[in-house]
Amino acid sequence: MADLLAPGHRGCAGCPASICVRQVLDAAGPNTICTNATGCLEVMTTPYPETAWKVPWAHSAFENSAAMASGIEAAYKALNRRNGTNKKPNIIAFAGDGGTFDIGLQALSGALERGHRMLFVCYDNEAYMNTGIQRCSSSPIGAWTTTSPEGSCSSGKTQRKKPIAMIAAAHDIPYVATACISYPQDLKAKVKKALSFDGPSFLHVFAPCPTGWRFPSEKTIAMGKLAVETGVFVLYEMTDAEPMKPIVTVKPKEFRPVEEYLQAQGRFAHLFKPKRDEVTLKRIQEDVDRKLKWVGLKP
Amino acid sequence: MSRKIVKGAEAMAIAGKLAKPDVVPAFPITPSTTFPEKMSEYVACGELPNTEFVPVESEHSAMSAAIAASATGARTCTATSSQGLALMHEMLFIAAGMRLPIVLFDANRALSAPLNIWGDQQDSISERDAGWIHFYGENAQEGLDLMLMAFRVAEDKRVLLPTMVGIDGFVLTHTSEPVDVPEQKAVDDFLPQYKAEHCYLDPERPTTVGAFAPPEYYMETRYQLDEAVHSSGPVIDEVFADFEKRFGRKYSKIEYYGDRDAEVVFVAIGSLCGTLKDWIDEHRAKGQKVGLVRIIVYRPFPFKELKAALANAKIVAVVDRSISLGYGGPVFSELAAAFVNDAKRPLFKSFIIGLGGRDIKLNDFENIYNAASADLKAGKVNEKMHWVNINKEML
CATH class of the missing domain: 3.40.50.920 (Rossmann fold)
Structure with missing residues (x-):
């Protein structure tokens, strides 16, 4: 299928957001309407008078991609009744982690609870990249960002990453999944499944950002694989048949050491140089182990 | 025409019902709450069989959903007051910038702090720079009439601007007054169905709505928006005159x-x-x-x-x-x-x-x-x- 997101947009080399959108739209097809939170994806794809979107697309602000999607869904319901039609385009809300985990969380929660037929896709690059790499509640422990800098009194971000897929699932909605752009078959299958429900669904897409994470731009896909193979990010899905029970869809045979993942990225460099930060490294390993236990991948 | 004794906020809801909106996203706030209550009731009782009432979780989402619904081609209205309008502030500018004919009833109320639920006009007057048309009524009848006219003006192809109608909190919203309620048929003739031509989200005609404009384009969009607000004046006169002809009540700016x-x-x-x-x-x-x-x-x-x-x-x-x-x-x-x-x-x-x-x-x-x-x-x-x-x- 031809890409529904045109090339030639202004994304950085190796940008995972555009890879995410291309995979999602490939699975969704052209009968789709998208909303987009303010952020990298919005800015790089729609500098007036250009657009990269070959499907209808709407943006208004940062925190309201889900509220926008609910307005479109409501409009289609009403216009179908008014005009005697039965149009049911896929409605997909895109937002980065800032527009999902933080500023967009309230609108997301409201839309999920109201039960709109929509898929919310968060491409998670673990910081506010559009404003230049600031911490987000999606940023992991130990990560350097410009607002969680490393220094003599700091070792990067102190707090844990917010478990956003579990938060979405706690809304008791039909379908929640995690995915990674490095596993396109898995991601596309989840998009198709999500769109088959007559209600809200949520897809948390892990999206390694070469610019913000400080790794070479040709390594985007490899970095996503490394995250899954080290257990840093787990691919799973949940339905409301068994709420909050993750079913893992991509299970590595054995987990590679987490440090392989950390050492490949400049944002964790301070954990190794000038000397190893054993305290933070231990915290990160414990956090990964705890989350693997949570999804049943570790006893 | 039938005469009813209703409180001002209900008169605004009656106008909202007569306009047969497609989508009503709303969040309650005193003293505008009667509006979402009545609209949800009209929908629940089948009096607005096509309307979708969206009980959003905040005023910010109310205006966001209104923007998206209007951008999909739906007639859209909502109501708010005070802090609610202030929370919408960001989206009010966007609604106007996107040229979406959303109609909003504002129950005019003071802004915090100190918290105060009573009437003044600080809320909507503070939004005067947003690019909306502003109507203000003196009583419930004017509120109802202006609300109906707001849809006609906002949706006019020569205007395409969001429009807010203010009536004073409590003194009007919560005071019972006799109000002449126009017949549905007469309103239908005055206010035909909204058919969006400039903006509608449809996979059969993919468009990008809400792109960002760099410095070489931004200023012209503001110029055109300012011109649009100014030049809505003659259309407002025209709609007022047509309303008078049909319903007998005279309005002027x-x-x-x-x-x-x-x-x-x-x-x-x-x-x-x-x-x-x-x-x-x-x-x-x-x-x-x-x-x-x-x-x-x-x-x-x-x-x-x-x-x-x-x-x-x-x-x-x-x-x-x-x-x-x-x-x-x-x-x-x-x-x-x-x-x-x-x-x-x-x-x-x-x-x-x-x-x-x-x-x-x-x-x-x-x-x-x-x-x-x-x-x-x-x-x-x-x-x-x-x-x-x-x-x-x-x-």
Whole structure:
């Protein structure tokens, strides 16, 4: 299928957001309407008078991609009744982690609870990249960002990453999944499944950002694989048949050491140089182990 | 036409129902809550069989969903007040910038802090720069009528701008008044179904809505938006005239009440004008000449009409029910600026009244009149802004 997101947009080399959108739209097809939170994806794809979107697309602000999607869904319901039609385009809300985990969380929660037929896709690059790499509640422990800098009194971000897929699932909605752009078959299958429900669904897409994470731009896909193979990010899905029970869809045979993942990225460099930060490294390993236990991948 | 006794907020909901909106996203806030309550009831009882009521989780999402619904081609309205309108602030500018004909009922109420649920006009006057058309009613009937006309004006292909209709919190929203309710058929004829041509999200015609504009494009969009608000004026006149023809009630951007050759003329907005008209009647009965200009359409600012109406005035007492802190009355400053280059112009004097539901009494207008008359006699305005009916012992 031809890409529904045109090339030639202004994304950085190796940008995972555009890879995410291309995979999602490939699975969704052209009968789709998208909303987009303010952020990298919005800015790089729609500098007036250009657009990269070959499907209808709407943006208004940062925190309201889900509220926008609910307005479109409501409009289609009403216009179908008014005009005697039965149009049911896929409605997909895109937002980065800032527009999902933080500023967009309230609108997301409201839309999920109201039960709109929509898929919310968060491409998670673990910081506010559009404003230049600031911490987000999606940023992991130990990560350097410009607002969680490393220094003599700091070792990067102190707090844990917010478990956003579990938060979405706690809304008791039909379908929640995690995915990674490095596993396109898995991601596309989840998009198709999500769109088959007559209600809200949520897809948390892990999206390694070469610019913000400080790794070479040709390594985007490899970095996503490394995250899954080290257990840093787990691919799973949940339905409301068994709420909050993750079913893992991509299970590595054995987990590679987490440090392989950390050492490949400049944002964790301070954990190794000038000397190893054993305290933070231990915290990160414990956090990964705890989350693997949570999804049943570790006893 | 049927006559009903209803509270003002319900009159606004009746207008909302008569307009048969496709989508109503709304979040309750005193004193506008009757609107979402009634709209959800009309939908639940099948009185609005096609309408989708979206019980959003905040006013920000109400306006966001309204923007998206309107951008999909749906007739969309909502209601709010005070903090709710302030929370929508970001989205109000966007609704106008995207040229979406959303209609909003604002129950005019004070802004925090301190928290105060009562009436003044600070909320919507503070949004005057957003690119919305502003209508203000004096009573429930005007609120209902202006609400219906708001849809016609907003959706007119020559306008395509969001429009808000304000009536004062509590004094109007929670006071029962007799209201003439137009027949549905007559409203249907006056207000045909909305058919979006400029903006609708449809996979059969993919468009990008809400792109960002770099410096080489941004300023032209603001120019065009400003021009659009200004040039909605003649359409508003046209819609008012058509409404009068069909329903018999006359509207204009401003209303002149009292003596045309009065030297002292009041300018005000909203329900306080009802009290002021009583005061004017009393004084005219005594042989005094007094006038009132009531602003009904605040955006676009009715420069031409105001200049004509105030051509004979010697001093204009501008009675603001809101304040631009650190400057003064917003209507005062705008009105005075409108005359600044005219060789012949009246004196202008600023009064602040009725903030946060402070009662507005006949005697207050007596005091305003006396202060303005004294300045006129002195031939010089005491520039100090007058806070009407303020308790000096508490200061």
